[in-house]
Amino acid sequence: MNVLPTLEARTADRAIACLRKAIEELAAGRPRDALAMVATAQDSASALRGMIEHLIPL
């Protein structure tokens, strides 16, 4: 199926990639870089949680 990702999905993809990179940096023994990646991901991850919570029926 060739469906273009939604804008939210692209944001989510970027946030997850950023969090993944943070773990990779940590595993590579570079905690400073890991922290920087987490900081970068912070805003998009917060937004992501809000967006996903809206999807969940209460």
Next chain:
Amino acid sequence: MTTLNRRALVTGAAALVPAPALCGPVIHPDAELLDIGEQIKKRLPDYYKARQISHALYEHTKYATGPSLLGDLSASEKWERASNESGYSDAFERANELYLPIYELAKRASKAPLRTLEGTPVKAMATLVEMDCIDIIEAIPAASAWALLEIAQLGGFAAPPWMKRKARMAVLP
């Protein structure tokens, strides 16, 4: 038959067919991801249980054998024998057997494109599994892994029971 008549016939025939049949089945853009996610969800509880048993037997074996010296051949032989006797070896293998299909599913999920938000928790869980973070998540001193776990939990993925801390973390205020 005139054009007008043919068109009227086609329109009339279409009206007799229910709308969903005309459109075909509705497939979610993230159907593949969501399906993989469901498969992972089903497999996680058994894996968690097996890993807990394996870990408990590891602790038991470690206590029974006492401290060992690095490079001490007799110590490693002693450990191997004790592991077999305690059942730790088998339990470890069993947990790994249950983990392998989850890991393969996670690899597939990581490669699958994310098209909607609904697939995001699957991507988050897949990332944690693929990076082998599940077993040591409690020990990872980074909010990143917890953020991924929290996103996964929003999609109904169970957190590992050895995760004592609340998954809500600093990165997601």
